Amino acid sequence: MNNKTLENQRVLIVDDQRAFQLMFKGILYSMGATNVAFAPTGEQALAKCANGSYDILFVDYHLGVGKNGKQLLEDLREKKLLAPHSIFMLVTGENTVPMVMSAVELEPDDYVVKPFSQSVLRSRIQRIQRKKTQLATLYQALFDEQPELVIDLCQHEILKEGRYQQFCKRVLVENLLATERYDEAALILENTLSQRRNGWAVLLMAKLSFLKQNYAESLVLCKEAIEDNRYFAEAYDIQAKSFLAIGEIDEAFSSIQAAAEIAPFNMPRQYLLIEIARELDNIPQQVQASKQLYEITRRSIKQDVVHLLNYIRTIIDAAVRADDPQQRNRYLQEVSLALQRVKRDEGMMRDIDFGLFELLCQARLESLSGAQYQAKKVYASVAEQLVEQHQILPDAVFLLNQIGEFEQASSLTKLVPEELMSNPLLKTLFSDQQHHVDHKQMQFGELNKAGIQSYKQGNFTQAVQQFESALDLAPMNTGAALNLIQASIQLLNRQQKRKSTELFERCKKTFRVVDNMPLPDHHRSRYTDLLQQFEKLREEFRR
Known part of the structure; x- marks a missing residue:
């Protein structure tokens, strides 16, 4: 020896x-x-x-x-x-x-x-x-990321029929798939499988079938691979993707859960788990997978503050969507714990203003608890800082949509860098909120439009009611608040003093939606004009 x-x-x-x-x-x-x-x-x-x-x-x-x-x-x-x-x-x-x-x-x-x-x-x-030693040139080509050279070297080694030809076949097919040379990959796999049902060949054929959108064949091959080795996590991945592609969401979820239980420390797997869990509206699984992504990347080369931010965003999103008050409170507690934990991990905070992120998160939670004015006040206090904090722009967008400032949210969304939106989880969070917002915004728009129509017809009482209903859906919407104030002023001009006290108070309360808030120019000039009209009316009624 x-x-x-x-x-x-x-x-x-x-x-x-x-x-x-x-x-x-x-x-x-x-x-x-x-x-x-x-x-x-x-x-x-x-x-x-x-x-x-x-x-x-x-x-x-x-x-x-x-x-x-x-x-x-x-x-x-x-x-x-x-x-x-x-x-x-x-x-x-x-x-x-x-x-x-x-x-x-x-x-x-x-x-x-x-x-x-x-x-x-x-x-x-x-x-x-x-x-x-024997495959030194092949390992060098793999190291240098030269797929065409890898393919040539593998083909040369296979012709020699040496001891490593099975390894070379696998590497060859992987690189053929990566370069989309599907027909060549199919020939090698069919030949290999006709001689022996190797696990790697069955799996790669399943992957090839999926890539060619032959989902039924892919599922048959995945089943064979799993029956041969029940710990074949990648076979469960492909099975989940195939089920998802044909709309069998429950089966897709069972498959990806099995893969995640076998080998949980895989980022694409956790992203796929989140995608499928969202299709099923399985909130706890989404939160868990998001946390797992953060843990996987926390100490690795893939460390990126976006994974941490997305974990906290996912918990807040879960709290927003939770119907059960107890479950919502558990999510709120998890948000607080996550924020506290991060403060002890300085390495994760070097790329962002974490205090600013935390403020926006707390504002979202306040909005969720009904403190809409306080949530908007927080946004107003940090609005100017957001231009330099691209990583945190999404949280400002989420907050603005949550309190009903749809117009400002849309403007701010355009400032979010495209590379940030390439993260699949953040993209999903945006998409999900927008889907919810679109429905609410449509209802809001109809009420606001009806209020404007009533106002034009001189029916100020009905306009006030319609604008108030719009604000029930979007409590901090500047445009609707100004519309309500304008209609209320017209109504005050018509009413007798003794009937106007309550309307004055409601109008004064509505001004809080826009007082000391950052406003676009067209809203700012309108606010100034309405405030002058209101103050003048109030002086007249005091006499």
């Missing part, structure tokens, strides 16, 4: 347990290693790899506070710090299905569960070394 497996190899052990580091170092030394470095955290490992490459990395899945082993692998690949010849091996003492399958899905070079023997470790390393 060769005891020099790791001779002349630069090795990095990433583990937060000092005792394991020393024990593992002894095993590696007995295998010929003489150049062994340590890193107790994912962040330190990343820094070491940025300063020099390693031939073999043994990384514990759990690394205490900070990045875990899976997140470290994502970071190294994204930053091109893992050389094509390097071996990345995940090591863990945990063997639960979600942990193992989530790790395997990211395709490290290998995955070992503690405890393991020296002989097992040696044989696995030697096997990977042989493969990486």
Whole structure:
């Protein structure tokens, strides 16, 4: 047996347990290693790899506070710090299905569960070394992201009928699908499946069938893949997409739930879960998946404050949509806890004015509790700051729509950057609110239009009633408030003093909707004129 497996190899052990580091170092030394470095955290490992490459990395899945082993692998690949010849091996003492399958899905070079023997470790390393040596040019092309070269190299290797032809076939088909060369991919898969029903080939054929919109065939193949391996999370993904495409929403939900239970640490999977849950109006599942997206990305290269903001936005959205008061209160408590938690995580707050975001969130909650004027007052106090805070513009739009300022919300929506709207969850939140707003805005528009018509006909009593009904739907709408004031002033001009006290008070209360608020020019001049008319009338009635 060769005891020099790791001779002349630069090795990095990433583990937060000092005792394991020393024990593992002894095993590696007995295998010929003489150049062994340590890193107790994912962040330190990343820094070491940025300063020099390693031939073999043994990384514990759990690394205490900070990045875990899976997140470290994502970071190294994204930053091109893992050389094509390097071996990345995940090591863990945990063997639960979600942990193992989530790790395997990211395709490290290998995955070992503690405890393991020296002989097992040696044989696995030697096997990977042989493969990486023989397919060195292919791994380099994959590293360089050159799909056409990858296809050529795979085809060349397959013609040799060597020991890695099945691996090369899989990589070949994946790249043919990625470059939309579907007919070529189909020929290879049909030939492979005619010889043997390999799991990878069945799955890729299911994916190809889905891409070609042959959903019935895709579902048959997904079922075969799952029957062969009930932990095949990606097969459940494709099954869910196929069910969704044919409108079988309940079946799609069951499939994506199964995938998420098997391997939950996958962003596209959680986004698909949210999409399907929204189709079913399953609010708790949407909140949970949004939280999972935040947790997945929190310490990874994919860290982006938008995941945190979307998590909190989803909870508020759930509170808005909840019919049960107790459930709504639970969501409100979750919002408060999430906001408090974020304050302790300074790393997530560096790209935004979190205080401003929190103010807008609190305003939405106040609006939900009936404090519409206070919610609008908050918006007025921060409106000028929003121009520089693109990440938070959506929250201002949500607030304005919630209190019925549809016109201002529409204007502000145009300022939201397109790249921000590329996030599928934020796009969905916008779409869902707009769907709800469109219905309310239509009712509001009809009442407001009817009030204007009544006003033109001189029926000011009916106009006042119609404008009040419009404000019931959109309590802080500036246009409707000004319309109500204008109609009320006309009514006051007709009424006797003793009948006018109540109308004066209602008119005064309506002015609060627009007093000290940021107004477009056309509303500002109208407000000024109506205020002068109102003050003049009030003086006359006091005499």
